[in-house]
Amino acid sequence: MAALKDVSFDIPEKQICGFIGPNGAGKTTLFSLITGAVRPSAGKVHLRGSDVTGVDSATLVKKGVARTHQIVRPFKAMTVLENVQLAIHYGRKAVARTSHAKEQAMEVLKLVGLEHKASHMASVLSLGEQKRLEVARALATAPDLLLLDEICGGLTGTETRSMMNLIHQIREGGTTIMYVEHDMKAIMAVCDRITVLNFGQKLAEGKPHEIQNDDSVIEAYLGKSKLQVNVA
């Protein structure tokens, strides 16, 4: 049994590449393979031509790859600022001085709209805010490639829209984004390219409007309909 099989793709720089698929399609596993959390039993991961297969996540951060978690993992007993400050210290920039790191962490918090919560404990944030904190922390490591894992899951419509704006802003800053999302609508709105996974295999790949009209994708999501219903 393989969670992912024969899945191959390229991520062009400075694009937003979406990955969708029904539950259990292998989206999160794909992320874990790329970020070194899980070592693949076969296959390779290349970053700008160099092999980074199975490299541990801390080393990968130094090479410019960062991720967020589908189920948020804030350091609850630390302040929001400290959560981001840690990433400034240990991320790619490796800022040594705490005062500098705090300033830079504040900048990132401003970008994601959490600056007013900087001194709060991470445990008191709402889910939407915790998702933003996830993005802020990953962003604070100064990545070239940012992997976003269902950052809109469980958010309200307004929160989702502002998250979409944030994603666009991050891309404009020159960061390449790999974006996994369960929700079709969110991913269609923001991605340049989309890859569809189903049962661990690549089902389709293309621009959003191509994916939208792809029969196999519609079938995977909605099932094959034998009955035609015409609504007048």
Next chain:
Amino acid sequence: MKLPSGMGGWVKALLPWLLLACLLLVPVTGTSANVMKLIFITAVWTTTSLAWNLLGGMAGQVSFGFAVFYGIGAYTTGLLMHAGYSPYLGFLCGGILAAVASFIIGIPTFRLRGPYFVIATIGVTEAVRVVMNNLDITGGAGGYRIDEKQYNPTEHYFSAIAAVSLAFLVSSLIASSKFGLALRAIKQDEDAAADLGVKPYYAKLWVHAIAAVLTGIAGGIYARRAAFFYPGDVFAFQTGISILLMPVIGGIGTVWGAVMGGVIFGIVEEELVAKFPNIHLLLYGSLLIAIILFEPDGLLGLLQRLARLLRSKRSEDPGSNNPDQVLWGRGGSQGR
């Protein structure tokens, strides 16, 4: 260096210096030998308490094995003094050898997830004690005696104060550094910390080594004053438990909590045990149960909770907006 804000800030900033000044004045005020000895023992225990707290409290890696470092410090000091070297060289070498031992324990076990490290620390303590019981050059189970020509209680006193000051300084520096931040993150979620670039394995190894150095120095200072020690004492499992109990009782993860635990433990050991043998076990047992049930942040947490209660009627507590939490604790178990 930021200036402290408000009266509370100034008290917190000045407290360690005031305490140190008092401790340095003790010998010149004609304090009795018994009180000097009490402070000496308390300072030695507090050093180990602060050391354990770095690894167990800040980084969340529970060790039952600090007796190994304590004993290594004691025996290294004893052997070097016997060979004619300065006791201070003994303390230093004891600390370094303890750090070497910490790597031997940490390198294989910190790679593994789960309780392997905890179990290893128990096993290593027992193994080392058994070896030391049968090692001829150190006198085996019979113990080891240091023959120092001159007995100078003031020098013993000051070396213990120096050790506890060093432990406090190191703890405070780590608590406010990026390394301390990483340790706290590791305690909460190792994988999430790694996703931000922290290397948990190396961070744990280093903090373990720093804690070992401090514990080794404490062991050496204790041994020199005691002048006689044996494996069933310095390498005992009970010693490892005692070192772990202090920060837990005082307030795990906070520098002042570790100090408070060490002071209480030192006083109880020296005063109560002499008068009522075995009552200390009852006391620790009850304290531990009460702390686990009611106040996971220890006595320091309890005090802060009381202070908050008194304050709450006057003003709203910002609570979360506290930059020196690691030094002082959060007060109460909120956010756990």
